[in-house]
Amino acid sequence: MALPWTPLSAVNRYETVSRSYAMGFDPSTKKYVVIFILKNKENLNKECRIHALGAPSWRKIHELPIWGLSQRNICANGTIYWMDELAMNGRRGIQCFSVAGEKFEVLFGPEGVKSTGQLAQVRGCLAFLCLKDASSGMCDLWRMDRNKNKVWTKTTIQIKLWDSPPVMLEIKIIGSTKRGEILITVGSKWPPRGKLIVYDLETGKFRTTWITCPSHPKGKV
Known part of the structure; x- marks a missing residue:
């Protein structure tokens, strides 16, 4: 399925950027979405857009991840997850995005598990x-x-x-x-x-x- 053109309003064309995509599924609404996160050359999150498959365009959402996101992600029970390099008190950081609520939050891996896994x-x-x-x-x-x-x-x-x-x-x-x-x-x-x-x-x-x-x-x- 071809996705609509993605507008990039957060940066100008001369600025070095990186882009992250992820696909999610909400079992309560049977809706598939693609989210797009744009980062600037300082690796700071600048913009996040979401597209529901079948819709004519993307929507800009005001929620942004707390940290930078890796390219690898998984979706489980209506939530998209990314493993973070950041660790606090010996626990791996995991960023998650609720497809239904369109919200980012952070949770942590099992206590004492320091490997990336x-x-x-x-x-x-x-x-x-x-x-x-x-x-x-x-x-x-x-x-x-x-x-x-x-x-x-x-x-x-x-x-x-x-x-x-x-x-x-x-x-x-x-x-x-x-x-x-x-x-x-x-x-x-x-x-x-x-x-x-x-x-x-x-x-x-x-x-x-x-x-x-x-x-x-x-x-x-």
Whole structure:
């Protein structure tokens, strides 16, 4: 779907700027939106606009993020989340934007978790995945309870990877199923290989499969 032209009224054409986009979904209204944040050369947020898919134009909103936003974001239960580099008292900062209320706010990751980790959406809830030990495949999955706002619960997951730990291991949650399983990709740059892991949160069991990629010389990544 082609989006309408985005007006840039906050800066002139000679000023160096950076742009951030994010897509969100409000389950109460079934509305999809795209938000656009413009930053000036000092990396300060200058303008925020929102576009509901199907509308003829963008709207300027007066809400602005408190800090600069990263490009990577996720949407869960009507809220868009960004992981921030800023940490306070050992906790990672997370900026969020309510699609329905069109408001920004800040919350923090689990107490004592200092690693950057990865934001994810699991069963419609915000989740935070941290790799604790690459050699054993031990990970902590933190989930924010919908009914208990800002309360994190932890599930420890141990994933059997390979006989010898690979170099530059990367683990990502790419989604979840209605059956309560989460989909995790595990890969390494050297040796170049990867797996898709389907993990059942209820039983603690998982199954794995190789990730095939036709463009890769060996057919696998």
